Amino acid sequence: MKYYLSLIAAAALSLSACSQEAPAPAPASAPVASAPATTAAPTASEAAPTAGAQTAACEVVVEGNDQMKFNTANIDISKQCKEFTLTLKHVGTMPKAAMGHNVVIAKTADIAAVVADGAGAGADGDFVKAGDTRIVAHTKLIGGGEETKVTFDPAKLAGGDYSFFCSFPGHEGLMHGTVKLVD
Ligand SMILES: [Cu+2]
Incomplete structure (x- = not known):
């Protein structure tokens, strides 16, 4: 009580x-x-x-610089991701026409052909051939200080050997890496 x-x-x-x-x-x-x-x-x-452990999040930030380099060589995408967003940051200062970068994702075996066909599109066409069905996703071409992003369905990567690369003529040799689906 x-x-x-x-x-x-x-x-x-x-x-x-x-x-x-x-x-x-x-x-x-x-x-x-x-x-x-x-x-x-x-x-x-x-x-x-x-930035390092990309598997946790369904997004990644990739940096490109005036030295024609990306800051990563591997993009691992969790199979749990319904969609994946890739942000490209050009951390350099050079203009798009001289040192523009994009990120294109396609089968590793198709890189050379995608780059060759993209050259004809010019900088205004992001160095990507319009309607290129070999391309899973690509960002715009950007210059120093700029940033862009692209969102895509990771399911498109299932069962293939895919890479990301810059399709600016002459850049792919230094600017490429793997894109993998992981558990
Ligand atoms: Cu580039």
Whole structure:
């Protein structure tokens, strides 16, 4: 009985505390404010490894530079991904006409033909032949400081040996890597 009474008293106290004045919620907001702070920390530390551990997320950021290099040689895509987004960042400063980059995904065996046919499209055509069915996905051609992205269905990669590469004439030799579906 004593227990019940004290419960009721506590309830009454908290009720009156809540309904009466602002000071009651104020201390409550202090722990609330610290909660996002603690969740923000792990989020930030998760973000860092994302560049290397691409399998976890259904997206990847690939950087291209003025030295005609991508910053990765492998893109692993989880089979769980319904769609996959590839972001290309040109971290250099050279213009598109001189050092433009794109990312094209096609079968490794088709790279040479896709690049050769893409050359005719010119920079304005992203060095990609219009309607090229060998291409699974490709970004626009961009210059230094620019960024672009493309989203595609990873199921298209099933059962094949695929690569990503830049189809700017002369770049593929240095700018290519594998694209694999992983568990
Ligand atoms: Cu390039």
